[in-house]
Structure formats: C-alpha cells, structure tokens
Amino acid sequence: MTKVKIPYSKRFLEVEIPDRNLLAILESKAHAYKVESTxxxxxxxxxxxxxxxxxxxxxxxxxxxxxxxxxxxxxxxxxxxxxxxxxxxxxxxxxxxxxxxxxxxxxxxxxxxxxxxxxxxxxxxxxxxxxxxxxxxxxxxxxxxxxxxxxxxxxxxxxxxxxxxxxxxxxxxxxxxxxxxxxxxxxxxxxxxxxxxxxxxxxxxxxxxxxxxxxxxxxxxxxxxxxxxxxxxxxxxxxxxxxxxxxxxxxxxxxxxxxxxxxxxxxxxASVKAVKADIAISSNGGYPLDQNLYQSVKGMTAAEATCMDGGVIIMVSACNDGHGGQSFYDNIANAKSPREVLDKVIKVGRNETLPDQWEFQILARILDKFTVILVSDLCDPEMIKKMHMEHAATFEEALERALKIKGKYATITVIPDGVSVVVR
CATH class of the missing domain: 3.40.50.11440 (LarA, N-terminal domain)
Incomplete structure (x- = not known):
C-alpha cells in the first residue's frame, strides 16, 4: 500500500492506495519548493x-x-x-x-x-x-x-x-x-x-x-x-x-x-504529464477552496485531464457550505442527464448567459464522460446525488466502489491537490 496525504477542509486525509493499482501521483513542485526567507x-x-x-x-x-x-x-x-x-x-x-x-x-x-x-x-x-x-x-x-x-x-x-x-x-x-x-x-x-x-x-x-x-x-x-x-x-x-x-x-x-x-x-x-488511468483521484486543495461544490469543479478538471473516458473520478472535497450557487445546483439537479445540460447550454447566446452557467457547463462536461464519487462527511449526501454524482462518507468507501465499477485491477492516478497542477 502507498500512503498519500490529501487536503480536506482544514486537515489532511491520509489514504492508502494498493500498489498493484497505482500508476502515478501527480503533484506540483510548489509543494516541495524550499525557501529560506520569511x-x-x-x-x-x-x-x-x-x-x-x-x-x-x-x-x-x-x-x-x-x-x-x-x-x-x-x-x-x-x-x-x-x-x-x-x-x-x-x-x-x-x-x-x-x-x-x-x-x-x-x-x-x-x-x-x-x-x-x-x-x-x-x-x-x-x-x-x-x-x-x-x-x-x-x-x-x-x-x-x-x-x-x-x-x-x-x-x-x-x-x-x-x-x-x-x-x-x-x-x-x-x-x-x-x-x-x-x-x-x-x-x-x-x-x-x-x-x-x-x-x-x-x-x-x-x-x-x-x-x-x-x-x-x-x-x-x-x-x-x-x-x-x-x-x-x-x-x-x-x-x-x-x-x-x-x-x-x-x-x-x-x-x-x-x-x-x-x-x-x-x-x-505546476505542469505535470497526464498518466491516463481508469480511476483518477483529486481534491480542491482543502480549505478555503473546498467549502462548496461550485469551487470543487476546479479540482475535478485536473482529474478529467488524466482519467480515461468512462472512468471514475473520486473527488475529495468537504463542501461544508453546500453547493455554492442556486443556479448552479438547479441546472444540474433539474436536468434528466448531464448531456441534456450540455445540449441546452451551447445554444445560449453570449449576452444571455445564465447565472453560474460556466460552472454547471464544465461540471456537466465531466459528468457526461465519467462517474464522479464525491467524498465528504460534512455535506448533504442527497444534494450530491441529485446533482448526478455518487456520495461517499469516507475515501475507503469511494475507492471500494470505484474498484467495483472498473474492476479490482483498475489503474489509479492520484492528484492530491487538483487546483495546484496543470495536467498536460
């Protein structure tokens, strides 16, 4: 097992990834960057x-x-x-x-x-x-x-x-x-x-x-x-x-x-090379960026860039402040599918943009290609489920579910801090 620290709210989750599944850990060099000055x-x-x-x-x-x-x-x-x-x-x-x-x-x-x-x-x-x-x-x-x-x-x-x-x-x-x-x-x-x-x-x-x-x-x-x-x-x-x-x-x-x-x-x-995997794990860098789901879309895009189509994204984000935008929530939750959101939004004119449209457009783009499991014990699970995602209270629960979806030998790439990297 390989232990990885993932920022979550105002602390870190120390998670274990099976060595047989782990392909790569993608991190910004900023986290190891040493300075002597105050x-x-x-x-x-x-x-x-x-x-x-x-x-x-x-x-x-x-x-x-x-x-x-x-x-x-x-x-x-x-x-x-x-x-x-x-x-x-x-x-x-x-x-x-x-x-x-x-x-x-x-x-x-x-x-x-x-x-x-x-x-x-x-x-x-x-x-x-x-x-x-x-x-x-x-x-x-x-x-x-x-x-x-x-x-x-x-x-x-x-x-x-x-x-x-x-x-x-x-x-x-x-x-x-x-x-x-x-x-x-x-x-x-x-x-x-x-x-x-x-x-x-x-x-x-x-x-x-x-x-x-x-x-x-x-x-x-x-x-x-x-x-x-x-x-x-x-x-x-x-x-x-x-x-x-x-x-x-x-x-x-x-x-x-x-x-x-x-x-x-x-x-x-921040630039890291994408290592395509069946399962991509990401976070929003912890507090204050992971206070709501709206902001957490950012960390998901890092996982999007390294996850194979049809794969699973495990997103570790507290979302203790809820969804972060009513229009953002409504447009995802009220749609029958992410594809419906994408088909609708692309027809909206430049000067008719809806509140939070950019955020639900990107989230729908991700949900249309991947299964997203959001890990949090600080938010309402029903909110997550209504937005076409799965919810897990613990990382272990999310990983077990992802491996059931993609198979026990599924490959995994971990991005501990999704907002700190540019995945290419």
Missing amino acids: QEDIVNKALDNPIGSPKLEELVKGKKNLVLITSDHTRPVPSKVTLPILLRRIRAVNPKIDITILIATGFHRPTTKDEMINKFGQEIVNNEVIINHVSEDYTSMVHVGTLPSGGELLLNKLAMEAEVLISEGFIEPHFFAGFSGGRKSVLPGVASAKTVMANHCSEFIASEFARSGVIENNPIHIDMLYAAKQAKLAFILNVVIDSEKNIINAFAGDSELAHVKGCKFVMEL
Whole structure:
C-alpha cells in the first residue's frame, strides 16, 4: 500500500492506495519548493523590485485616495501577511491617504465579518474601511465600455473613481482563465454580474484555449486583461503559495507584466504529464477552496485531464457550505442527464448567459464522460446525488466502489491537490 496525504477542509486525509493499482501521483513542485526567507521578506523583496512599474510608494505619493482590491473568503490569499505590509508601506509615504479595501467577490456571495476576521485579522477589520463588491447591485457600477468579446463592461464605482487602484492576489492554475491573479481582481472580481456572465459565456468556456495553464488565445483572459487596463489597475502584488498556504514567491508591479512573470514561475512548478488511468483521484486543495461544490469543479478538471473516458473520478472535497450557487445546483439537479445540460447550454447566446452557467457547463462536461464519487462527511449526501454524482462518507468507501465499477485491477492516478497542477 502507498500512503498519500490529501487536503480536506482544514486537515489532511491520509489514504492508502494498493500498489498493484497505482500508476502515478501527480503533484506540483510548489509543494516541495524550499525557501529560506520569511514570508514577509519575500513580499518586501517583490515590492522593492517591481516589474515594469515604479515602486508602490512612488505611485501613492501626493494622492488623496486609494482602493486596494483583495480576494474574498473563497481564495487562500495570505492577506494576514500581505495586507499589513501593503498598508504600512503606503502610509509610510502618505499617512493621510484615504484607503478603501474592496473585496473582489466576483459572482460569489459577500464575505461575512467572521470570514473577514479569519482572513485579514481582527486589527484590520476593526480599523480599516472594508467593502464587499456586490455584482448584482447595479447602482454601485459604472459603464466603462465594451469588452473585446462584445459584452458590456460595468465595473465597481469605487474602483473606477479611485486615484490609485491596486490589487493583491495569488497565482495558481485556473481551469478556464488559465491562471488566477492579476487581471482577475477586476474581472470578475469587481465587475457586474452582467459583465461576468458575458465573459463566461458557453462559447468561451467550450474553447480549446479556455483551459488550465493557457493564456495565449484564451478569449476569457483577453476580456479580463482589457477590463484591468480600462480600470487603470496601477499595481499588483501577487503571491505563490505551497500546500500549507505559505508564500514561496511574490511578484509585484505592472498588472500585466508582473502577472505574466508569476504565471511562468507557477507553470514551471505546476505542469505535470497526464498518466491516463481508469480511476483518477483529486481534491480542491482543502480549505478555503473546498467549502462548496461550485469551487470543487476546479479540482475535478485536473482529474478529467488524466482519467480515461468512462472512468471514475473520486473527488475529495468537504463542501461544508453546500453547493455554492442556486443556479448552479438547479441546472444540474433539474436536468434528466448531464448531456441534456450540455445540449441546452451551447445554444445560449453570449449576452444571455445564465447565472453560474460556466460552472454547471464544465461540471456537466465531466459528468457526461465519467462517474464522479464525491467524498465528504460534512455535506448533504442527497444534494450530491441529485446533482448526478455518487456520495461517499469516507475515501475507503469511494475507492471500494470505484474498484467495483472498473474492476479490482483498475489503474489509479492520484492528484492530491487538483487546483495546484496543470495536467498536460
């Protein structure tokens, strides 16, 4: 037996895979990447050496106000490390500047106060102005223009009216935007629901270029980059983290150039060769990314890339916060089959995109080809079953069922952290 640690909620499951079945364990090199510097030193070094941009301190001198876009509760950005450094450096040269922290919720629900405290720390929550972006509050939006794709670009007024707009985030492979970070702080981060849905249309989601690790010719990325430029995103701080959510590198400066350099670094660590197997095992990297099923589709796409058609995907994900989107749930649960979902969604026009359509389109694509067994003892099993998946309370139960489906000699590939790799 081979023992493998798989992140699950705020802990790890140590599972055993029979040696006769195991073909490969696919992991990002980021998890073994060693750094001697502290997280604070890594961040400060990046800020001291910005890429394609003046230093942050130069950008904020003499300015009256600044908006700092940060990630929401679904993203493991280590803001307890990064935010204090950013705020300190800004106020060191401009003590009177008016700073607003804008949470890039995108199409997600607002971040609660408890989640803010957990993410930012009590001191920042008590002393800073923190505002949730609400994508469906059109009174808080301003028309900025038209996306390259033709969709209307509506962005948060606070971001657009700021004298200086900066953002923090992290870079990891993203299942249809290529990589997270950079321009995603603006679109979908602080964009209207209408803009997000146009960008996430079925045509783009179906594109061969809208895949993990791909930016070139990616229609979703092209829209996002345009939005960031229209918003005049002046400076970014993007970090790269390991499996313990610790910072191993940081990239600061121009919103496009610094992001591209960060993506190259991540790609060097994250790219793994697909090892096709009858059974593929994946996770969503644990908390906070595995809080709901909506986010967990990301980890499934890594398994999709290495599982044989007709195979079984075992997805380890807590989903303690439920499905993560009512439209996402309804469109899968109310369909007779995943194929029905795919046939329906491909006919939906770019500007008629449904809420959560991108997520249920990708999930349906996976369910149409594979049997998915979701492992969780923290969610409602009936919810999983209604969404055309099987449920297992333990990993052992899921593996036993998968081997019954594919045979006791079925081959297995394990991806302990599905959101950290680009499977090619």
